[in-house]
Amino acid sequence: GLTIHSFLGESRKSSKKKQTRTFRPGDTKLENEWRHVKYLIIDEMSMVGRSLLARLNRVVKTAKHINSEIPFGDAPILVFRNTLRTQINNRAVLNKAIEMALRPMVCVAQDYFQRKIIDDLRLRKTILELPDNKTEHLPGDLPLVPGMPVLLTENMATELGLSNGTRGIFHQLVYEESSADIQFQDKNFPTNT
Incomplete structure (x- = not known):
């Protein structure tokens, strides 16, 4: 393209x-x-x-x-439209994970209101389902698979070369599991995600 x-x-x-x-x-x-x-x-x-x-x-x-x-x-x-593009990208990531025999990985946004985590499940679900043109172009779910290309859209750490427009390849997600891990069933992703 x-x-x-x-x-x-x-x-x-x-x-x-x-x-x-x-x-x-x-x-x-x-x-x-x-x-x-x-x-x-x-x-x-x-x-x-x-x-x-x-x-x-x-x-x-x-x-x-x-x-x-x-x-x-x-x-x-x-x-x-952004919504359709997001759906196509999500499907491509999930298909690649299946092709590589990997369990699909989806990062779910953690939203805050007045510096407090939104813990009302219905409100969280509603916010996560908003189209990305209503959330400053940030999706509620971000599917990831090793080997996928990524592009930074903000300056993260310019001293390390992590600035707007930097391209890279996603290899691994390192995180601390939350003790309050909340599972959402989303029609866009398989149940084992």
Whole structure:
């Protein structure tokens, strides 16, 4: 996968001379790039502006030789909402754990209100089920499997190189088991999780 900007050959860095790739009918490089593309998947649609979407529309029509007034030449475009993306990611992690013959591992958020742990089970369950666009984009459950890629979205310890945008591989979760471990049955995860 590519970002829309990189696919269009645009730099997101501001510069005086903005260089963009030009696309013309008969552009064999463009046609080769799109030869096997069957679907266009756009994640975080809210971050895509009108002009960028219009440019992408022109590229698709040029690459696929479509002279049509129908946007994107009626090509299938999939736009994921955060909720759907989270479900797809959860399923991928669980499938990988099963493939590796590992017991699925899910970390459950511990929420606080006025610096006190929320211990009302119904309230905890309700909060955990909120979509991540209502919880500062933090899911209530975080499934983990060794070998999965991770990306930091905050500066954690910059002196150790753990800063926003740092990529890594998850290997192991080291934790202290809570004496007040509360089990939730969640339809998204197997009962042995």
